[in-house]
Amino acid sequence: MSDELIDILDEHGKRTGEIRLKSEAHQLGLYHASVHIWFFTDDGRILFQKRAKNKDSFPDLWDVSVAGHIGAGESPENSAIREIEEEIGILVPVHKLEFIGTYLAKKIPKPDFLDNEFHYIYLSKLDVSIKKLKLQEEEVAGVILFDSNDFKNILHNPIKYKDYVPHDLEYYHFILKEITNRL
16 A cells, blocks of 8 residues: 555546645545446446455445545546456456546544545446456455445445445445446
8 A cells, every 4th residue: 555646636626736745634634536436247246345454444345346545737537447457456457437426525534633524426337357457456356246236235235234345325326326327
């Protein structure tokens, strides 16, 4: 896990011209951007990654298929392609990424860590077996394909939901709706 330079955004998601280390943005609660890429299969299964135990926030929890911060000066599309290759080892051309919107998430995963992120959200069909994915061990502890209907049920089961990164339920329902609309 490296401390990378990222663009600082205003409360509307526009670049301010300021560049900071990711750790500073989190410590100070500065707005910044990330990419979330959700992979799904034709039969309605969603790829989840288990975050590595050494992650700064939400270690060892199930999360977005692929996610990461957008580097300073980097476009969301290039960031998405880079993160996919880094985290799960596949090359996805930009035309196979469908941008579905941005979502402002505000989280406090631990004291002195204020995460104010604009997620640029993409969907993509998973065209390979998960056995062929090459996981980046520093970031990803494992992957699983989970039925979208089963995941809907997990969202309302506090015992099972604790194993997932606590994104807003509104966010998860948005993702499920968008994936379901493409099946």
